[in-house]
Amino acid sequence: MNELKKAKLEIKKMKKMIDNQAEQLKELEKMKIEFLNVTSHELKTPLTPIQAYLDLLLKGSLGELTSAQKEGLEVIFRNIKKLRILIWDILDLTRMEAGKMKFNMSEIQLTDIIKDVIKDAELSAKEKKIIINQSLGYLPPIEGDKERLTQVFTNLISNAVKFTPKNGEISIEAERKGYRNIIAVKDTGIGIPKKDLNRVFDKFYQVHRGTKRKYPGTGLGLTICEGVIKAHGGEIQVESEPRKGSSFYVTLYSKRLGKPTEAYAEAFRR
Amino acid sequence: MKKSILVVDDEEDTRKVLKLILEQEGYDVITASNGKECLKKLNKNVNLILLDIMMPVLDGWEVIAKMKANQKFRKIPIIILTVKSGKEDYDKAKTFKIKDYIVKPFETDNLMRKVKRFLK
Numbered sequence: 025m026n027e028l029k030k031a032k033l034e035i036k037k038m039k040k041m042i043d044n045q046a047e048q049l050k051e052l053e054k055m056k057i058e059f060l061n062v063t064s065h066e067l068k069t070p071l072t073p074i075q076a077y078l079d080l081l082l083k084g085s086l087g088e089l090t091s092a093q094k095e096g097l098e099v100i101f102r103n104i105k106k107l108r109i110l111i112w113d114i115l116d117l118t119r120m121e122a123g124k125m126k127f128n129m130s131e132i133q134l135t136d137i138i139k140d141v142i143k144d145a146e147l148s149a150k151e152k153k154i155i156i157n158q159s160l161g162y163l164p165p166i167e168g169d170k171e172r173l174t175q176v177f178t179n180l181i182s183n184a185v186k187f188t189p190k191n192g193e194i195s196i197e198a199e200r201k202g203y204r205n206i207i208a209v210k211d212t213g214i215g216i217p218k219k220d221l222n223r224v225f226d227k228f229y230q231v232h233r234g235t236k237r238k239y240p241g242t243g244l245g246l247t248i249c250e251g252v253i254k255a256h257g258g259e260i261q262v263e264s265e266p267r268k269g270s271s272f273y274v275t276l277y278s279k280r281l282g283k284p285t286e287a288y289a290e291a292f293r294r
Numbered sequence: 295m296k297k298s299i300l301v302v303d304d305e306e307d308t309r310k311v312l313k314l315i316l317e318q319e320g321y322d323v324i325t326a327s328n329g330k331e332c333l334k335k336l337n338k339n340v341n342l343i344l345l346d347i348m349m350p351v352l353d354g355w356e357v358i359a360k361m362k363a364n365q366k367f368r369k370i371p372i373i374i375l376t377v378k379s380g381k382e383d384y385d386k387a388k389t390f391k392i393k394d395y396i397v398k399p400f401e402t403d404n405l406m407r408k409v410k411r412f413l414k
Contacts, residue, residue, distance in 0.1 A: 065348070068377040071399040073307035076315065079402040085318055108399065119380060126381035 060118040067111050075104055113244040117227060120251040127169045127255060134163045134205060134276065135198060137170060141177040142196060149185050149194070157195040163205045166278050172252045173276075179245040180209040180272050187213030187270070203278045210271040216264040224262055225250040249274075297413045298322040298339050302332040302357070303346040303375070308398075312344060312375075315402055316409070329357040336361070340370055342412050347376040347383070358390050371412045375400065 078101050080086050082094070089097070119125040142156055149156050184194040192212040199206055216224060223229045230243040253260045256276055264270035299321050301312045306327070313323045324340070326332040329352025332345070347354035354374065361367045373394040374387055387395050394408050 065377050068398060069305060069308075072377070073305070073311045075399040076308075076311040076402055080311070080315065080318075083402075115379070124381050126379075126384055 057118055057122055060114060064111055064115045064118070067107075071104065071108060071111070075108075078104065113248060116248050116251075117244055120248065125172075125251070125255065127172060129167050129169055131165045132168045132170045132173065133165055134168075134173070134207065135160050137174050138177055138196060138198060138207060141174060141181055144178065145181045145185055148182070152185065152188070153191045154185055154188050155193045157193060158197075159195065160198040161200060163198055163200050164278055166205060166276055168256050168276065169252075173256070176249045176252050176274065177207070177209070179249050180274070183245065184209050184211035184213070184270075184272075187211055189213065205276045205278065207274045207276075208271055209274075210269060212269040215266040215268050216262070216270055217266050221262060221264060225260070296320060296322045297341040298324065299409070299413075300324045300326065300332065300335060300340045300343045302326045302329065302343065302349070302354070304328055304349040305346075308346075315405070319406060319409075321409075321413070329353055332357050333360060336367055336370075338366065342409065343370060343372045344375045344409075345372050347374060347378050355386065355390075358392070362390060373408060373412070375405075 078097060081089065082097055082101065116125065138160060142158060146156065181194070181196065188194055188211045194212065195208070195210040197208040197210070220229075225246050226243075227247040228243040229247075250260050253274055253276070258274060258276040260275075261273045262270060263273070299316055301309055301316070301323055302325075303309050303312065304327050309325045309327065313325055316323045324335055326335050328349045331351075332343070333352070336343075345354045345357060352360075354376065358372065361370065361372070371393045373396060374392055375396050375398060376383070377398045379397045384395060393412065396405060396408065
């Protein structure tokens, strides 16, 4: 009897300990989100006058520039843009994790979005002499957030350009299968080892990281892509073969399932 | 007569560059470093307000609430200019029937397009 009483007491003690730890973890998660929010805000604030003054200088509104001065300012401008993207990604991730990402849903034409993104990617593809093949079949209008989906395809297509070597090829395909609208972004790049395939959507995870930073990035892009697609009730999948290339498949349904934020929150809790 | 814009931001460098951009476009610019100063400088001749949200003393939301409650100022258009871009912020702006919302850092062309739309 004494033994039983002792065991019960022990269980009670352990339960209390687990509850405390769970509470502490919750608190830590809250603190992390708060920290990211504050940091991002403090990073964005000084960027505002920097970017605005750069705009004015580059336009010549504050006097004519020599070509060397202009070149220098353009380097600053490009790097400020990179910094902005990084801060945005961190903020997006924070919002996603808190289930607070904003979605402006309207009827959209996916093929128009993809065509625009391809147009934007053409310049960087040209620099590496990469050919972009397109095979965009008809997709019916769907309900979605134009800006967020543009962000997804920009990310996927710019990744394809980034990881494909010079003189390579990338293909963007779109086809409709019943209610499913499938968009594939295929590259002929370095590919992803099998052991890393199920981690490519993990936050901060980078397959090809190392001290050489051959492929710079934060490892947040694909996490955000997955979050946005799931929030639309869709799916994103990857197939890859090292040294041959990777293919990302986005499936978006013509009939949306559930409200976006709810769908995402659920997906994230899995 | 020149149109008048009230720029409200607690960051001095941001106020300075906004004043420069807007004056180059031919507008009269008044600046305020927080919500309290904004309400003090507000007058009937102000045609547009560029309003930051996170400010000391009186924040942007408090300014909006006070303006909306005042018959004299409730119709002055406001463009929110803030680093805040969360869903709850957009929703809040919508409930106040705010005309436009620009997230910092902004692009000068985008800002001017929106300003000109109000001050045609």
